[in-house]
Amino acid sequence: MFIDRVEVEFSAGKGGDGCMSFRREKYVPRGGPDGGDGGTGASIILEARVGVNSLAQYANRRFFRAERGKHGEGSLRHGRKGQEMRLYVPCGTSVIDAADGFVIKDLTHPGEEFVICRGGRGGLGNARFKSATNQTPRQRTLGADGETRHVILELKSIADVGLIGKPNAGKSTLLSRISSARPEIADYPFTTKFPNLGIVDVDRERSFVTADIPGLIEGASEGHGLGHEFLRHIERAGLLVHLVEPTPIDGTDPVENYAAIREELKQYDTKLSDRDELVVMTKCELDPDREVFTRMQQHFEDNPVDHKRDLHAISAASEIGLSDLVEEIMQRVTARRLEMIDAGEELTPIREVDVPTEAKPKRRLPPHKSGPTSSLSNDKQARDVPTIWGKQSPTGRTDISPQTNETPDNSGDTDSDP
Numbered sequence: 001m002f003i004d005r006v007e008v009e010f011s012a013g014k015g016g017d018g019c020m021s022f023r024r025e026k027y028v029p030r031g032g033p034d035g036g037d038g039g040t041g042a043s044i045i046l047e048a049r050v051g052v053n054s055l056a057q058y059a060n061r062r063f064f065r066a067e068r069g070k071h072g073e074g075s076l077r078h079g080r081k082g083q084e085m086r087l088y089v090p091c092g093t094s095v096i097d098a099a100d101g102f103v104i105k106d107l108t109h110p111g112e113e114f115v116i117c118r119g120g121r122g123g124l125g126n127a128r129f130k131s132a133t134n135q136t137p138r139q140r141t142l143g144a145d146g147e148t149r150h151v152i153l154e155l156k157s158i159a160d161v162g163l164i165g166k167p168n169a170g171k172s173t174l175l176s177r178i179s180s181a182r183p184e185i186a187d188y189p190f191t192t193k194f195p196n197l198g199i200v201d202v203d204r205e206r207s208f209v210t211a212d213i214p215g216l217i218e219g220a221s222e223g224h225g226l227g228h229e230f231l232r233h234i235e236r237a238g239l240l241v242h243l244v245e246p247t248p249i250d251g252t253d254p255v256e257n258y259a260a261i262r263e264e265l266k267q268y269d270t271k272l273s274d275r276d277e278l279v280v281m282t283k284c285e286l287d288p289d290r291e292v293f294t295r296m297q298q299h300f301e302d303n304p305v306d307h308k309r310d311l312h313a314i315s316a317a318s319e320i321g322l323s324d325l326v327e328e329i330m331q332r333v334t335a336r337r338l339e340m341i342d343a344g345e346e347l348t349p350i351r352e353v354d355v356p357t358e359a360k361p362k363r364r365l366p367p368h369k370s371g372p373t374s375s376l377s378n379d380k381q382a383r384d385v386p387t388i389w390g391k392q393s394p395t396g397r398t399d400i401s402p403q404t405n406e407t408p409d410n411s412g413d414t415d416s417d418p
């Protein structure tokens, strides 16, 4: 299930209470205060991760509570701190304050993380209060409450290109032809109900991410069709590819359809309607005389605002114009990426393999196994081998006597003695 907006409440763990205790032991007079501190409560951390594609794990759970710190105990034992709670979200998730609506954090890069709720501090045990003038302190403090936050998690997909157009225009078909994504395709409107992302590999070095979203219709801003909420998934895209089919099944005029979708974009956000746009006439084999194509060109000439828009004709079915379109998109995406780099912005890696991973910390060996004397380690010493005679030479080697089981001949020496 694809979920792109959830409302949840996060509560960090409470700190453990400090302990009040005195050492009482036989033969230990005046043992003194020995109450330990409480442990810190666990914090909640949100981390963006490549491979997490939806907020589905938050859909059926309203509250997330982290572990509390344990209380302190006597004999100066401190309470254990709570185990931090790390939650993963897709790259492109905005964390929004539910009450005031401001964006707390935008998690766009893989590995980007932040502490959304900090755990409460543990209380102090009475041993902390001892002093020359307070030798039997009966004070201790209680653990502090952890932070609580009521937030909205909203996913705005990260894509370089957004495909827009009326239902049935051929958006999903185009995505399936140029990338390895396999969205649902059918000859009825609103086949696509949630965004699909696909990576288009132009050649070995160059690739871009494309987002296919549900079809827009006139009045989408008033809730017609599937509404226009899903336009947020192309908000981050630097280039819009507007698909227009020449022979809509509902018999509407393609040029009017184009103008209606432009109007819907303006209604959603003027920033989105001002974005760089390529207009693509799909199913061009159904318009052999290029009659609709010419009318579309005429429309751009008549409308100074739309004058600069490039018009392409493609056919996903007969693969006409696809490679030219992909090359044109790649060039525009590359130009935008260079602009972003010049502006000091960081580019988001598009594949898991592109994400820099921290080198694994080397396992530390104890000195007797890693130092210069490691060869003398007990592990590498020759083992005593039990023998039938049970005799061992001082070098550690077992002396094997001849089969006759004779003892070394010392008698001669003895005899020679005077």
Ligand SMILES: Nc1nc2c(ncn2[C@@H]2O[C@H](COP(=O)(O)OP(=O)(O)OP(=O)(O)O)[C@@H](O)[C@H]2O)c(=O)[nH]1
Residues within 6 Å of the ligand: 165, 166, 167, 168, 169, 170, 171, 172, 173, 174, 184, 185, 186, 187, 188, 189, 190, 191, 192, 193, 213, 214, 215, 282, 283, 284, 286, 314, 315, 316, 317, 318
């Ligand atoms: N003849 C022809 N048909 C096409 C072409 N491209 C797509 N189609 C057909 O057009 C129909 C709609 O295609 P989709 O890709 O599902 O259209 P969509 O824009 O994703 O539609 P929604 O998801 O409903 O918004 C399907 O039956 C496709 O087979 C083409 O180049 N030529």
Ligand SMILES: [Mg+2]
Residues within 6 Å of the ligand: 171, 172, 173, 183, 184, 185, 191, 192, 212, 214
């Ligand atoms: Mg579709």
